[in-house]
Amino acid sequence: MDTILKATDLRKNYLKKRALNGVNIELKKGKILGLLGPNGSGKTTFIKIAAGILRSTSGELLIDGQAPGVYTKSIVSYLPDVNYLFKWMRIKDAVDFFNDFYSDFSVEKSKSLLEFMKLNEDDKITSLSKGMLEKLNLALVLSREAKLYIFDEPLGGVDPATRDIIIDAIIKNCNEDTSMIITTHLVRDIERLFDDVAFIFDGEIIIKGDAEELRTKSGKSIDELFREAYQNV
Amino acid sequence: MRGDTSVEFEGNIPIYIQIMDMIKRDIITKKIKEGDKLPSVREMADNLKVNPNTIQRVYQELEREGVTFTQRGMGTFITKDKKVILSLKSEMAKEVIISFIDGIESLGFNEEEIIDTIADYMKRREK
Numbered sequence: 001m002d003t004i005l006k007a008t009d010l011r012k013n014y015l016k017k018r019a020l021n022g023v024n025i026e027l028k029k030g031k032i033l034g035l036l037g038p039n040g041s042g043k044t045t046f047i048k049i050a051a052g053i054l055r056s057t058s059g060e061l062l063i064d065g066q067a068p069g070v071y072t073k074s075i076v077s078y079l080p081d082v083n084y085l086f087k088w089m090r091i092k093d094a095v096d097f098f099n100d101f102y103s104d105f106s107v108e109k110s111k112s113l114l115e116f117m118k119l120n121e122d123d124k125i126t127s128l129s130k131g132m133l134e135k136l137n138l139a140l141v142l143s144r145e146a147k148l149y150i151f152d153e154p155l156g157g158v159d160p161a162t163r164d165i166i167i168d169a170i171i172k173n174c175n176e177d178t179s180m181i182i183t184t185h186l187v188r189d190i191e192r193l194f195d196d197v198a199f200i201f202d203g204e205i206i207i208k209g210d211a212e213e214l215r216t217k218s219g220k221s222i223d224e225l226f227r228e229a230y231q232n233v
Numbered sequence: 234m235r236g237d238t239s240v241e242f243e244g245n246i247p248i249y250i251q252i253m254d255m256i257k258r259d260i261i262t263k264k265i266k267e268g269d270k271l272p273s274v275r276e277m278a279d280n281l282k283v284n285p286n287t288i289q290r291v292y293q294e295l296e297r298e299g300v301t302f303t304q305r306g307m308g309t310f311i312t313k314d315k316k317v318i319l320s321l322k323s324e325m326a327k328e329v330i331i332s333f334i335d336g337i338e339s340l341g342f343n344e345e346e347i348i349d350t351i352a353d354y355m356k357r358r359e360k
Contacts, residue, residue, distance in 0.1 A: 031286065192284065
């Protein structure tokens with residue numbers, strides 16, 4: 001089967017507020033999807049459902065053919081947009097923590113990623129800058145041999161040099177067996193990574209397609225299309 | 234080939250086309266020679282900071298156009314066919330000329346004036 005994720009008429013309500021309003025997305029194996037939208041558009045809600053943290057109100061979401069649950073959690077590696085490591089930890093404790101938690105965690109991979117990110121095992125979590133913390137979280141998430149990686153705002157609040165390192169690490173880790181979903185509102189810096197893009201607004205997908213085709217058809221960059229789309233709604 | 238980390242791409246042109254043009258340019262200017270091996274898809278994606286699928290597409294399209302050929306298990310190589318390389322050159326020249334003519338016509342020059350201006354400029358440059 002070559003579809004890794006498929007959402008059909010996916011809906012999520014928080015009491016009266018509609019966070020997702022019938023989302024349809026399909027992601028093929030080995031592809032990178034950019035899920036783009038302004039704050040509060042439903043990106044994180046969608047991703048949390050895919051990561052198995054939230055339940056949808058209705059509709060269907062299948063990952064590798066299965067509904068979110070134990071199996072999908074074992075093949076999805078998720079980078080949340082908030083830090084969830086404990087304050088008492090040093091970097092090596094965080095590595096152990098991940099290693100205990102996930103059977104697909106590769107200590108070897110984590111070592112080379114930490115080195116690549118120029119992070120020191122003995123540093124305390126509380127001593128890390130925002131950019132270093134982001135790099136650490138990404139290194140941990142990428143150290144799993146997952147089928148689907150989900151990154152929620154991996155570039156949020158980091159400086160351009162760190163941004164380049166993060167993008168680099170993501171590229172080094174993609175191959176034909178792994179798929180990725182990346183959410184961001186900083187489209188320019190990362191658009192060259194995307195195979196497919198989906199623009200989400202108010203819980204609905206308003207534009208989606210192959211990134212290169214969208215560029216050819218419109219004569220515009222994904223970033224320009226993104227800005228236009230949200231000016232007009 | 235290029236080891237520099239920050240290759241800038243135009244946003245409004247598909248990235249695979251820009252990379253194809255880059256490689257073609259390198260062939261024409263002899264930075265890459267006939268029969269040379271291109272970096273692997275992985276290496277190229279790493280160097281240019283783009284999605285490996287994009288490089289995959291670049292290599293497929295170059296092969297389709299006859300610019301490269303693949304040897305099973307060995308990699309992708311630049312064609313040794315001189316005709317292909319010559320036609321790359323004239324194709325690129327055409328593009329340069331078209332964009333020049335578009336530019337100068339928008340300044341209000343007609344055909345005669347364009348030719349005169351170029352001839353004049355080339356003559357002065359010789360001195």
